[in-house]
Amino acid sequence: MAQRRSEWSDRQEIHEVVLRYCRGIDRVDMDLVRSAYHPGAIDHHTGFTGTVEEYLAWVEPLLRARARTGGTMHVVGNHLVELHGDEAVSETYGTSVHWGEPAHSARANFTSGVRFVDHMTYRDGRWAISERWAVREWTRSDAGRFMPKEGDGPAGRRDGQDPLTLLQQSITSRKAHS
Template sequence: MTATHSPNLPEVRDLLAKQEIHEVVLRYCRGIDRLDLDLVRSCYHPDAVDHHTGFDGTVDEYIAWVGPKLELLGGTLHFLGNHLVELFGDVAISEAYATNVHWGHPSRGDFTSGARFVDLMERRDGRWAIAERWAVREWTRSDAGRMTAPEANGPRGARGGGDLLDALRARLHR
């Protein structure tokens, strides 16, 4: 006869917190890639601070800074890899590795960068969000001249509310 393992409530609570934090980072990437700045803003606490290459400031200043930069691009895709979360009660350190593809920039051209999102996360009123973010750039590679036209007709991504994901969500949220 084997003993059954009963989950320890603190362990389950920690797993749920880590999942919630992971989803904050995923929503941030979706918001950037789909040019949904409201979704990006929702990943931060209102008094949050962001540090990116070429930028340091409040979340409102960050949104005002990144929006026009994203609008210049044809698009972006952020791929998350390793993600480690260290919990300290209602505060956590989140480190997520990312490969970020950018295309269609009118003067810089296409490029890919490797980065880590190092976040100080806080749970306030039961909600995990970014209190302070460091987007640590590890490397950048030019992809100029490497993009090609699609091989055939088919679904394509869109930004600013016109993506297939937006249509599907609207259909299910009638």
Template sequence: MDAQRDEWSDRRQIHDVVLRYCRGIDRLDFTLVRSAYHPDAIDHHTGFDGSVDEYIAWVEPKLRARRGGTMHIVANHLVELLGDTAISETYGTSVHWGEPADDPRVNFTSGVRFVDHMARRDGRWAIAERWAVREWTRSDAGRLKPKEAAGPSGSRDADDPLLRLQRKLRGTEAGS
């Protein structure tokens, strides 16, 4: 039972690494993005190959300059455990939007696979090397429509509903 529990725990921790990366990119939380990688990790993205520090230095200004956002949607996730290393393959969709709304370089959706060499070091699973494989891309230029009514909206700052809830439940709201 303990071996089964350890395997389940390893798979859950590896999946959490993938989700932390996606949340970090989408919320512009680059500390969270960095936490998904080991310090000496290598990343391969469309238009980029290099260390995790170089990757963050490359991607952060691109995402901060964009008036809009990204949403990474995780689908199939398969892990092959190999002791303290693992092969993790995650299928997903990456949606990008911004200004100008008719620019296909800013407004597009891609089918992606994250092919990750995961490693457990000092009890912590993280990415040792990542290949962000772009399987397809379609233009969404001119297709974004405004919300049909008032309601919660996401943001990439302290006003995002997630960050407000975290502050509230952790007791870090002003006056708590």
């Protein structure tokens, strides 16, 4: 049965597209990143413009290399959606934090203020990005500013051992056995 759409549900689904993209990038989950786009979508990033498949081929090796010694974290702030039927303009303000080795490298350790300007479209029963402009508003070097954790505790991972992945697997496993 088809879900009934409303302005609220459209806005919520569009917001979740943005969040799925950020989680996918930060967890190096390319299937999740891909799910934020429609097939054939176009992405414009600093240093890259092309289709979503070309973007994934470009960004995945960069993320995997970074994940060996660090990572990324995207924090979403303001999010405004202008609905126009089955099309929407979505503007998301945020910060993108990048860290890695060597610790003194500005290219490995920086924070950027970003805006995701997205042309979202509703087709095939879902909202997704048709074209994205990842606008970098500013960048600052964080070289030499990161410190080690003060003690033991949960740590983010870019593999199947991240606390998020373990929790998801635990819940789906329990549901499968009940």
